[in-house]
Amino acid sequence: GDGGFSWYKDQTDLDSTRFAQYRDYDLMDSEDPVLNSALDIYADNVTRGSSDEDTVLEIICEQERVIEVLNELIRRTKLDSELWSIARALAKFGDNFEEVVVYEDLEVHRLKHLPVDEMYVMTDEYGRLDAEYPYQQKAELDDGIDFKDWQVLHFKLKRRRDSNYGVDGS
Secondary structure, X not given: OOHHHHHHHHHHHHHHHHHHHHHHHHHHHHHOHHHHHHHHHHHHHHHHOOOOOOOOOOOOOOOHHHHHHHHHHHHHHOHHHHHHHHHHHHHHHOEEXXXXXXXXXXXXXXXXEEOHHHEEEOEOOOOOEOXXXXXXXXXXXXXXXXXXXXXXXXXXXXXXXXOOOOHHHO
């Protein structure tokens, strides 16, 4: 039957709607000072809360070694300072994609922001993530870059359980 074609058409329609929403949200952020301020306040509240301290993340664990390793990871990735922009982008777009950058020493060294309008969540016709490369970055003219599941952190706010993206919840 036309099951495969219908699935492909649904995916393409979803992508064009999703990208249009991202463009609208970006435009609203740049042209509406009230919305711009609201997104800033949301990011402030998420990353600061009621604490007067500069520490955004605090690791609490009974095992001191776990605390040391995770604090080193936070320091190396500058996660304390990156979380504000991650939270703001998440509130704005409903999605945020970060590449986990690993160096030759097999240590995570940083997070690299990946533009939401270039990222695709790769699924089969049943909605399951692709087992080998569930994320793809594709700009207009390139062939795309495939990512394994551990290479991308996908933050998303979603209203529908069946949604692969959070744009419907931004």
